[in-house]
Amino acid sequence: MLKRPGQEHGEVVVKKSGGKHAHEEHGGAWKVAFADFCLALMCLFLVLWVLAARDKEEIEVAMAAGAAPNMTYQGLGTRMVGEYQPGALIPKQPVNPQSQEQSGGQxxxxxxxxxxxxxxxxxxxxxxxxxxxxxxxxxxxxxxxxxxxxxxxxxxxxxxxxxxxxxxxxxxxxxxxxxxxxxxxxxxxxxxxxxxxxxxxxxxxxxxxxxxxxxxxxxxxxxxxxxxxxxxxxxxxxxxxxxxxxxxxxxxxxxxxxxxxxxxxxxxxxxxxxxxxFGQLPVSEPLTPELQSSPADTPMLERLREMLLKPAPGAAAKAP
Missing domain, CATH: 3.30.1330.60 (OmpA-like domain)
Incomplete structure (x- = not known):
């Protein structure tokens, strides 16, 4: 026990405690655990979003190419659309046709x-x-x-x-x-x-x-x-x-x-x-009831027709 200097009315009692509360729920350990849980949950949602974004672009490419989503080749380096491959998870090229890359060559x-x-x-x-x-x-x-x-x-x-x-x-x-x-x-x-x-x-x-x-x-x-x-x-x-x-x-x-x-x-x-x-065939003209033919339409044959149908020089003068 210590006496306060200059004081006559009593003694000062100092009591040391172990620092523990009677109820553990008043501590802060649960806050750290909850923060870790929220961080892990956020990471999970981030991974799911990245995978969904990549699969969406690959499906759009496959549909635009006219290929089935499960198209693959029996060769080296092949994989199915949507399968994981090493590298960036999200390509840097945007899918939107109105991308800024259009400014490169208009x-x-x-x-x-x-x-x-x-x-x-x-x-x-x-x-x-x-x-x-x-x-x-x-x-x-x-x-x-x-x-x-x-x-x-x-x-x-x-x-x-x-x-x-x-x-x-x-x-x-x-x-x-x-x-x-x-x-x-x-x-x-x-x-x-x-x-x-x-x-x-x-x-x-x-x-x-x-x-x-x-x-x-x-x-x-x-x-x-x-x-x-x-x-x-x-x-x-x-x-x-x-x-x-x-x-x-x-x-x-x-x-x-x-x-x-x-x-x-x-x-x-x-x-x-x-x-x-590769377009529509020309209208066929039957030569006989059993035979069908299609007239050829080329520049060379067109010039030949014009030459054959063109009257010879002086033919009009010789006509009576």
Whole structure:
């Protein structure tokens, strides 16, 4: 016991306590446990949202490509749509067609590009976009009589798709989505062709995966990503798979340049020829009750008709 100095009326008693409350519920341990529970719950919801966002985009790509959601190939590096793959959970490219990537290659005026000079201008824009995404060494452009031919091919260092798969690489996706908005500003239609090398698939069944199905699915995937970038559906005239029958390097059937996707920006005349070739057949004129024939309609035959029907010079003068 201690006495207060200068005080005569009593002693000061100091009592030390163990610091424990009579009731544990007055402590703060439960608050820490509740905070941990809320944090774990928030992490769970975040993971579920990330997985749902990724599956939604892959389903949209598959639907735009015209492929079934469970489409896969019997080759290396294949997977089903929606299956997990290493890498970023959410792609950086937005799904919205009105994305800011459209600013990479829009033409100023909506028109039909039909002259070599106009097509060459579009070629330069495509190559600029290719350089921006790091694929300038993968792009070959050429102005032909049919239109602008844009070839995006593999190299020894990198490819446009995973081996034996129709899943494009992130660089190829960025290229396609930046090229897509260009077709919002022009009236030209597009032919998309997929090509593979001569490496065959292991299965030989008629319904097994083959270079035909692989090239077709790659062309459809290119169409899907261009549409997600902003290309209207009306811009696509034809989507075809060529397998390995038209190699870019015939001397080396398995060369990387043979694995490619070609975009043909057609002229008006070539688009009309494609429509006539695969469109409605002309009205048939029966030669006999048992035989049907369809008149050919080509520029050469039209000129021949004009020459035959044109009166010879001086024929009118000789007429009585």
């Amino acid at each position: 033409l100023q005026v909506q028109k039909l590009l039909d002259t070599p000079e106009e097509l060459a201008q579009l070629s330069r824009r495509v190559r600029e976009v290719g350089a921006q995404v790091g694929l300038d060494q993968h792009i070959i452009t050429a102005v032909t009589a049919e239109g602008l031919r844009i070839t995006v091919h593999d190299t020894e260092q990198s490819g446009m798709f995973k081996v034996g798969s129709a899943e494009p690489t992130p660089e190829f996706v960025r290229l396609l989505r930046r090229i897509g908005p260009m077709f919002r500003e022009i009236d030209n239609q597009l032919v998309i062709a997929g090509h593979t090398d001569a490496q065959p698939f292991s299965g030989h069944d008629a319904f097994a995966a083959s270079n035909w199905s692989l090239s077709m699915q790659r062309a459809l995937m290119a169409r899907a990503h261009m549409m997600l970038g902003g290309m209207p559906a009306r811009s696509v005239l034809q989507v075809i798979g060529m397998a390995e029958v038209a190699p870019a390097d015939p001397q080396n059937p398995q060369a990387p340049i043979n694995r490619r996707v070609e975009l043909l920006v057609t002229t008006k005349a070539h688009a009309q020829n494609v429509h006539r070739t």
